[in-house]
């Protein structure tokens with residue numbers, strides 16, 4: 001796939017489509033829906049991990065890189081998926097989690113049993129005198145970042161769940177294992193990889209205490225320059241040999257500068273990078289587990305900085321509102337009760353016309369919302385449960401804590417895909433591993449395809465990107481950056497100019513654009529309220545998005 005003109009769909013396999021009634025989505029379920037994805041127009045599907053795993057972090061704790069967990073199907077199912085997808089012009093992107101393995105992985109088990117070769121696959125340290133752990137670092141899921149390594153007196157580094165042990169990339173054998181894994185799946189016909197928290201693989205040899213400030217602490221193990229060396233090496237040994245192969249690195253707490261390095265084609269590292277700064281605009285003082293309004297100006301500023309930063313320096317952005325780690329953007333930044341359709345289409349519009357590769361997360365194309373679960377036992381995610389316990393420990397009431405979980409839990413996006421208005425939204429004939437959102441009678445694929453406007457709008461956005469170079473590679477310039485209600489920008493390419501406006505709120509507004517936009521023959525290109533004439537006093541309805549285009553002399 002040409003990642004500059006194509007769009008990628010994310011299928012959270014566990015919640016996508018269950019064909020065997022075990023309540024968990026599976027590979028056959030994805031195969032069955034390939035024609036649906038073709039209809040949408042996407043060229044690649046990123047599938048979250050389906051390797052054998054104890055599922056303590058929903059598959060991001062891999063116990064065998066070369067297998068398929070029986071709950072998701074078999075290798076034959078996988079081969080069939082590759083084949084069917086290819087027949088429909090869709091490539092399969094897998095998720096590569098090589099910053100850490102499950103502690104159930106054979107390597108870790110051998111290490112625990114005393115095998116020195118495998119002990120060097122992990123990061124094992126002793127605690128210095130007077131300290132409980134090798135360093136004072138905290139894990140991203142709460143608690144210390146070190147766990148006792150059997151009865152050796154040593155500790156292993158675990159930046160996520162205690163059952164996810166960080167790998168030692170300083171060991172050349174680990175780097176060789178990583179390349180072997182990529183080559184194995186490439187030989188099976190995989191066309192892309194998403195690399196999980198890949199900017200964390202370069203740890204220093206020396207482990208030092210942080211000051212206790214979380215940002216300073218992250219800088220001790222994030223975006224270390226050696227990550228670039230490791231990525232180049234991996235690239236040269238595997239996917240770099242195939243120019244059509246698509247790679248996207250998931251970058252934890254990263255910087256523009258690092259991502260330019262990771263994604264500049266001449267560096268031979270990755271094609272593009274996900275960053276999450278724009279999805280922290282409702283974290284007051286960096287604190288995720290709070291309920292707070294989002295900062296619109298900050299959101300625009302961050303997106304603008306990344307557009308300019310990567311766009312003008314040869315880098316490439318991965319563009320997204322949603323994924324399996326985030327609440328749904330229409331519930332978070334929009335009005336999913338009164339303007340669900342317009343919020344969805346307007347958010348999609350403003351994102352898809354930017355510079356980068358758009359990702360569509362399952363359910364986005366039909367306007368799925370957060371499920372608003374009220375009880376903790378409806379949530380399955382380890383991070384959400386840890387956060388709830390900490391909030392209660394801090395003295396919050398159950399009601400206060402649940403309001404926060406409801407706003408921020410990763411499970412908000414992990415509820416089953418809503419296919420129709422039948423039991424469990426047509427996702428499974430068994431009992432789903434996580435409850436279906438109770439709005440599925442109205443919000444579902446069947447209804448959307450018959451009566452809706454969202455799926456159809458996504459089709460148009462995806463087709464326009466395929467057709468128009470200005471959307472793919474046009475230069476980006478901001479407009480109205482300080483405006484508190486409207487998000488706007490222009491793109492320029494050859495003799496074309498494209499302007500886009502989105503009213504990000506529910507109040508209508510008339511915007512005087514005469515100082516920003518030159519006179520000319522502006523043609524309507526696309527809008528979520530239908531065709532409208534260009535006007536210097538641009539009237540925008542609630543959550544309206546519209547683009548105009550002209551040819552300059």
Ligand code: NOJ
Pocket residue numbers: 057060097160196197250324325
């Ligand atoms: C990022 C993944 O998207 C997330 O789901 C997972 O918990 C962490 N990486 C750890 O692998």
